[in-house]
Amino acid sequence: MSAAVYPTLEAVLHDPLFPEVDVGLRSGRHYSLDGDIREYEFLQAAQEWLEAFYKRYGCRLLHGPESYYYLLSDGLLLGSRHMMVAEMLVGQTLALMRMDPAFLVRNGQIPEEKLLTMLEHLVGQERLLASLAPRTRGRDRGTDARKVREEVEKALHGLQRLGLVRRLADGDERLVLPRPAIMRFAEAVRDASDPAEALKRLVARGEARIPESLDSEDDA
Incomplete structure (x- = not known):
């Protein structure tokens, strides 16, 4: 996390990108360095704040080895569905x-x-x-x-x-x-x-x- 960019969780939540990225993550969206550069860089800069934020909802913000972010839910609060x-x-x-x-x-x-x-x-x-x-x-x-x-x-x-x-x-x-x-x-x-x-x-x-x-x- 870059404290210079997001000194507090409140600063993260007030970023104009947060609502769109939050909804995307909760719906199963993956944000990749290849093609989602703005969203990826936002998540990279705010990662530590958001890891703690989503933990309260029974979720983990994870980073894949091919450079992408996604949200993993335990299914208790947000629920989940199996893919077809x-x-x-x-x-x-x-x-x-x-x-x-x-x-x-x-x-x-x-x-x-x-x-x-x-x-x-x-x-x-x-x-x-x-x-x-x-x-x-x-x-x-x-x-x-x-x-x-x-x-x-x-x-x-x-x-x-x-x-x-x-x-x-x-x-x-x-x-x-x-x-x-x-x-x-x-x-x-x-x-x-x-x-x-x-x-x-x-x-x-x-x-x-x-x-x-x-x-x-x-x-x-």
């Missing part, structure tokens, strides 16, 4: 793709079609359909494919709202830019000798789990 299955699958897949240099040739931008292809490759078509387009009887290939795309679209919208991805377009091609905080999905394998292979195996077996800290709070 599609958000977890898409987030895990994007974290894996972000580790692969082959997908970084376009400044880290990933075509949505490649994301869909990788998702099906990792999870398997049957498991993907069972997760994102469940049916009690029969299957219609066209309807099921459309349902999967709709669920992936919703997932990307949710991940963007949390500050985990940015969505772009290059002409008619739709692109996804995984932001640094997407690596929250790789925390379980961060210490593995080959994190990418370890995450790939976990996702393929349906064993990858989202860190609790990625759950977004819905009572803020």
